[in-house]
Amino acid sequence: MIYDVQAAIRTLHRILQPGGVVLVTSHGISRVARREGIDSWGEYWHFTSQSKKRLFESCFSAENVTVSTYGNVLSTISSLHGLAASELEPEEIDFRDPNYELLVTVRAQKSKNGR
Numbered sequence: 001m002i003y004d005v006q007a008a009i010r011t012l013h014r015i016l017q018p019g020g021v022v023l024v025t026s027h028g029i030s031r032v033a034r035r036e037g038i039d040s041w042g043e044y045w046h047f048t049s050q051s052k053k054r055l056f057e058s059c060f061s062a063e064n065v066t067v068s069t070y071g072n073v074l075s076t077i078s079s080l081h082g083l084a085a086s087e088l089e090p091e092e093i094d095f096r097d098p099n100y101e102l103l104v105t106v107r108a109q110k111s112k113n114g115r
Contacts, residue, residue, distance in 0.1 A: 009055055009056060010059055013059040013060060013108075017110070018110055018113060019110060021110075022109075023107055024056075026052075026103070026104055027047075027102065027103060028102055028103060029046075029071070029076050029079075029100060029102055030046070047104050049098075049101055049104055053067045056108045060110065061111060064109040064110070065107070066106070066108075067106050069096060069101040070096060070103040071097065071100045072096065072100050075092065075100070
């Protein structure tokens with residue numbers, strides 16, 4: 001729901017104390033949840049592990065950024081159909097397929113020297 005993503009990441013980096021950590025989770029594959037002019041705000045971006053890695057490494061040093069993905073074709077289809085995780089077996093959810101990034105997470109740590 002944030003249009004200027006790079007400014008938001010710069011702000012996160014700026015407001016963290018040296019050594020501080022930001023945890024970010026976003027959807028990868030999903031339906032459009034908000035429509036500008038119809039809902040109270042728009043939805044502008046969908047992220048991949050590649051885009052989040054590049055975005056966060058532009059402010060945080062590469063060795064301080066960890067990007068992980070969760071999902072597979074079954075969990076993605078289930079999510080798009082509105083099924084809950086409890087309706088799938090653990091082994092169906094646990095398998096991670098890099099071609100179906102349902103969730104994309106980031107852990108970024110500000111250097112102890114503040115850079």
